[in-house]
Amino acid sequence: MHGKFKGKHAIVTGGARSIGFEIARQFCAAGAMVSIFDYNQEALEIATTTLTNEGYRVNPFLVDVSDQLQVNLAVDRAEEIAPVDVLVNNAGICLVTPFLNIEAEEWQKTLDTNLSGAFYVAQRVCRYMARRGKGVVLNMSSKNGLDGEFGHAHYNSSKAGLILLTKTIALELAHLGIRANAVCPGYIRTAMNTEVDSDEFVEEFEDRYIPGGRVGKVTDIAPIFLFLASDDAEYINGQTFVLDGGQLAGQKPWKWLLEEIKL
Numbered sequence: 239m240h241g242k243f244k245g246k247h248a249i250v251t252g253g254a255r256s257i258g259f260e261i262a263r264q265f266c267a268a269g270a271m272v273s274i275f276d277y278n279q280e281a282l283e284i285a286t287t288t289l290t291n292e293g294y295r296v297n298p299f300l301v302d303v304s305d306q307l308q309v310n311l312a313v314d315r316a317e318e319i320a321p322v323d324v325l326v327n328n329a330g331i332c333l334v335t336p337f338l339n340i341e342a343e344e345w346q347k348t349l350d351t352n353l354s355g356a357f358y359v360a361q362r363v364c365r366y367m368a369r370r371g372k373g374v375v376l377n378m379s380s381k382n383g384l385d386g387e388f389g390h391a392h393y394n395s396s397k398a399g400l401i402l403l404t405k406t407i408a409l410e411l412a413h414l415g416i417r418a419n420a421v422c423p424g425y426i427r428t429a430m431n432t433e434v435d436s437d438e439f440v441e442e443f444e445d446r447y448i449p450g451g452r453v454g455k456v457t458d459i460a461p462i463f464l465f466l467a468s469d470d471a472e473y474i475n476g477q478t479f480v481l482d483g484g485q486l487a488g489q490k491p492w493k494w495l496l497e498e499i500k501l
């Protein structure tokens with residue numbers, strides 16, 4: 239992908255750390271200028287300094303994607319810097335609470351960030367892209383958007399909603415030269431979950447759920463965003479891509495059955 243995005247401008251929301259930061263870094267390494275939208279000021283400053291020191295062009299925007307007014311101002315400003323070719327809607331939160339215990343405020347916060355936030359940014363960016371007749375929108379859904387998980391009713395719902403938002407954007411804007419696709423990672427070890435999940439939990443998770451035997455890394459996820467944003471993916475539209483080490487392929491086999499395999 240070296241130089242493939244030279245002269246292109248990508249917005250990455252939630253790009254100040256973890257998966258979003260790696261996506262931003264890889265777009266930069268492929269020649270793009272990247273505008274990072276994030277509401278974590280400290281992480282945004284560190285990300286900007288890190289990428290700038292590596293010689294890349296990065297525009298930091300302190301913006302809460304769940305606030306439509308802030309989003310509109312930031313998108314308009316980013317467009318003034320340079321026309322936006324690629325939008326990566328990655329910002330998201332994941333709170334873990336059993337269905338019966340979720341308060342309306344927590345439900346609303348998750349939906350406002352993960353689903354409405356992506357809608358606000360995509361709608362504003364797509365208006366510009368539509369006038370130019372070209373653009374790519376990539377939405378960060380989750381394996382949880384296809385197959386739920388206990389304690390994640392709001393998160394599961396928001397990520398499932400993103401898949402249909404993606405398909406609808408593809409359907410309504412394809413004739414205007416805009417493509418939209420969704421990416422569904424399984425468990426990726428990032429700041430989001432190291433705050434709550436112990437190493438023992440992760441080991442048990444790998445053993446119980448992942449045929450590939452390990453959880454994901456941010457570098458397992460970023461490259462598909464570059465591929466889907468590139469002209470090589472010109473004929474891919476409205477689709478959902480799962481990157482989960484095989485988790486959704488089915489139930490893991492019993493260990494004794496694995497030993498039966500004749501090599």
Ligand SMILES: NC(=O)c1ccc[n+]([C@@H]2O[C@H](COP(=O)([O-])OP(=O)(O)OC[C@H]3O[C@@H](n4cnc5c(N)ncnc54)[C@H](O)[C@@H]3O)[C@@H](O)[C@H]2O)c1
Binds near residue numbers: 253330428431
């Ligand atoms: N880590 C995983 O296992 C996993 C799996 C599937 C999908 N995802 C999705 O990938 C995305 C990134 O996850 P991560 O693990 O890198 O999380 P993370 O918490 O490490 O990073 C998320 C980034 O988004 C920013 N953000 C959150 N809310 C925001 C808001 N309202 N406005 C602006 N910025 C905001 C945060 O400041 C942070 O920089 C999320 O959408 C998440 O749901 C993660």
